[in-house]
Amino acid sequence: MHGERAPRPTALITGGAAGIGAAFARALAAEGYRLILVDRDREGLQAFAASLGADTETVTADLADEADLIRVEERCRAGLDLLVNNAGFGHPTEFLETSAAAEIAMSRVHVEAVLRLTIAALPAMIERGSGGIVNTGSVLGFFPSSTYSASKAWVINFSQSAHTKAKPHGVRVTVLCPGFTRTEFHDSAGMNMSMVPAFLWLDADTLVKAALRDWRKGKALSIPGWHSKVITALSRLLPMRLILRIHAGGGKGSRAVRAAAPGGQR
Numbered sequence: 001m002h003g004e005r006a007p008r009p010t011a012l013i014t015g016g017a018a019g020i021g022a023a024f025a026r027a028l029a030a031e032g033y034r035l036i037l038v039d040r041d042r043e044g045l046q047a048f049a050a051s052l053g054a055d056t057e058t059v060t061a062d063l064a065d066e067a068d069l070i071r072v073e074e075r076c077r078a079g080l081d082l083l084v085n086n087a088g089f090g091h092p093t094e095f096l097e098t099s100a101a102a103e104i105a106m107s108r109v110h111v112e113a114v115l116r117l118t119i120a121a122l123p124a125m126i127e128r129g130s131g132g133i134v135n136t137g138s139v140l141g142f143f144p145s146s147t148y149s150a151s152k153a154w155v156i157n158f159s160q161s162a163h164t165k166a167k168p169h170g171v172r173v174t175v176l177c178p179g180f181t182r183t184e185f186h187d188s189a190g191m192n193m194s195m196v197p198a199f200l201w202l203d204a205d206t207l208v209k210a211a212l213r214d215w216r217k218g219k220a221l222s223i224p225g226w227h228s229k230v231i232t233a234l235s236r237l238l239p240m241r242l243i244l245r246i247h248a249g250g251g252k253g254s255r256a257v258r259a260a261a262p263g264g265q266r
Ligand SMILES: NC(=O)c1ccc[n+]([C@@H]2O[C@H](COP(=O)([O-])OP(=O)(O)OC[C@H]3O[C@@H](n4cnc5c(N)ncnc54)[C@H](OP(=O)(O)O)[C@@H]3O)[C@@H](O)[C@H]2O)c1
Pocket: 014, 015, 016, 017, 018, 019, 020, 021, 038, 039, 040, 041, 061, 062, 063, 064, 086, 087, 088, 089, 109, 136, 137, 138, 139, 177, 178, 179, 180, 181, 182, 183, 184, 185, 186, 188
């Protein structure tokens, strides 16, 4: 009807109350998106949603919990314009010193939740021929350094294949690979990042601005920051033998590489 406003697009963001997820929420709220923020700390989630002052729904859910994940899947099936699979965390210890339950929780959040929420959201987007998904991987997903990096390698590989399937239908799937980004992530994982030089860090709002730009351009891979692009290129250029030696501590820069790998420190 003449003069009727177009409905506002809806975005669901996991890990949407802190760090990179909160930066997605700020950017998308400013663009007029209706937001559904998923996070596991109810109070933090509600306080952040209120601070946005936008039309924001909150879903308190631990994505490693089956019943909670089912609730979020249902929310995705109800129809979204953008899904941001972003929740994630690291362990302070290597996998042999971490309980199997804690490792399984990580793979449920980084792998199973990303897979199931994508399967829940993507068919309706393909049917409509619009919308898309941003999955948060990591520059570390290009290096074999920890269970964390292994789970992020899965996110990168899976997202690129989802990109190929969705693209002919006008649906954009992008994997965002952050390098060092200033958030609560490293403190939560008990990591000391003091040896990482200041110039290697990006702030979350700058990272997300670049990610959304790449998503709109229909890129499969978004690697914001020149330093992250160089590090990622090295993963393709250097022989695997050398990469493994650097990670094991036998090469220059090995301390920074280990610092960047949750659960990969010694
Ligand atoms: N920061 C970096 O340098 C960096 C680099 C590469 C990739 N990444 C990736 O970027 C993503 C966002 O991380 P960030 O840096 O923004 O970290 P962050 O500040 O710690 O935020 C992560 C958010 O995800 C939530 N979350 C964690 N586990 C969850 C679960 N089981 N269920 C629901 N929510 C959960 C956290 O909730 P709690 O506060 O309750 O834990 C937190 O709100 C992650 O996937 C991370 O692996 C970060």
